[in-house]
Amino acid sequence: MIDQNAPIWNDLHSAGNDADKWLRHLLEEDGDFQENMEILAEDLSHQLSYYSATAYVLPHLAALCPRLSLEEKLFLIAQMGAAVAAESEWPLSPDTEAYREFLEGLEGLRRETKSLIADPHTAALLKDAPELGQQFALSALAILGDRKHAYGLYLLSAYCWEEGHAACACGWNDELLPLTEQPDCLKPTVINPWDGESLEEEAVWFQGLLALAQDEELTPILPLVYGTGVCPECGKREPYWTWLERFMQEY
Numbered sequence: 001m002i003d004q005n006a007p008i009w010n011d012l013h014s015a016g017n018d019a020d021k022w023l024r025h026l027l028e029e030d031g032d033f034q035e036n037m038e039i040l041a042e043d044l045s046h047q048l049s050y051y052s053a054t055a056y057v058l059p060h061l062a063a064l065c066p067r068l069s070l071e072e073k074l075f076l077i078a079q080m081g082a083a084v085a086a087e088s089e090w091p092l093s094p095d096t097e098a099y100r101e102f103l104e105g106l107e108g109l110r111r112e113t114k115s116l117i118a119d120p121h122t123a124a125l126l127k128d129a130p131e132l133g134q135q136f137a138l139s140a141l142a143i144l145g146d147r148k149h150a151y152g153l154y155l156l157s158a159y160c161w162e163e164g165h166a167a168c169a170c171g172w173n174d175e176l177l178p179l180t181e182q183p184d185c186l187k188p189t190v191i192n193p194w195d196g197e198s199l200e201e202e203a204v205w206f207q208g209l210l211a212l213a214q215d216e217e218l219t220p221i222l223p224l225v226y227g228t229g230v231c232p233e234c235g236k237r238e239p240y241w242t243w244l245e246r247f248m249q250e251y
C-alpha cells in the first residue's frame with residue numbers, strides 16, 4: 001500500500017483527477033460515506049475506462065473494509081466492480097508497482113467479498129435492495145471471477161442486457177444481437193442451482209447472487225452469455241464470451 005502522501009499520487013489519473021481527495025474523505029470519515037464512495041467509484045470508472053489511480057486506491061479501500069458495517073462494505077464492493085473490470089481492457093504490465101498495488105488491493109477485496117457472500121445477513125440485505133444486489137453480483141464477478149466477463153456485462157448494461165455484441169473470426173458480426181429473443185445462433189447452456197457457498201463454477205454462483213437480489217434483467221440472458229455461438233456464416237462454434245471479446249477488440 002502506497003502512503004497517501006507519496007509523490008506518486010500527483011501523477012495518478014482519474015476522471016476528475018481527484019481520486020486522492022475522495023479517498024482521503026473516506027478514510028478520515030469526512031462527509032457521507034455513500035456519497036464519498038459513489039464519487040470515488042465514478043472517478044475511477046467513468047465511461048468504463050481504466051484510470052491509473054485505481055491500482056493505488058484499491059489497497060486503501062481493502063484496508064478500510066474491516067472498519068465498516070456490513071451495509072457499508074456491501075456498498076463499497078458493489079461500487080468498485082466496474083473500475084476493477086476495466087483493468088482487463090487495459091491490462092497492467094507485470095513487474096510494475098501499479099500491478100503489485102492492483103493485486104494487493106484485489107486480494108483484499110476478494111477476502112471481503114467472500115466473507116460477505118458467506119454472511120447470512122447479506123442475502124437479507126440484497127433482497128431488500130434489488131439494485132444494490134445486481135451491482136454487488138456484477139462486482140463480485142469482477143473481483144472473484146473473470147474480469148473480462150464482468151467488463152462485457154458492464155458494457156452491455158447500456159443496452160439493458162437486451163442486446164449483445166458478437167463477432168466471428170470469419171468477419172460476420174452483429175452489434176445488436178437480440179439476446180432476449182433467444183437468437184438461433186446462440187445455444188443456451190444449463191446453469192445449475194447454487195448451493196449458496198461454492199465459488200467453483202462462475203455461472204452458478206453469479207446466477208445465485210443475482211437470484212438473491214431477485215434480478216430479472218440479467219438472469220434471463222445468462223444461459224446465452226455462458227452458452228455457445230454458432231456462426232450464421234461459417235458455422236464455427238465458440239463460447240459467446242469469445243464472440244463478445246472479439247467484437248470489443250475489433251469493432
Ligand SMILES: [Zn+2]
Pocket residue numbers: 168169170171172231232233234235236
Ligand atoms: Zn464465422
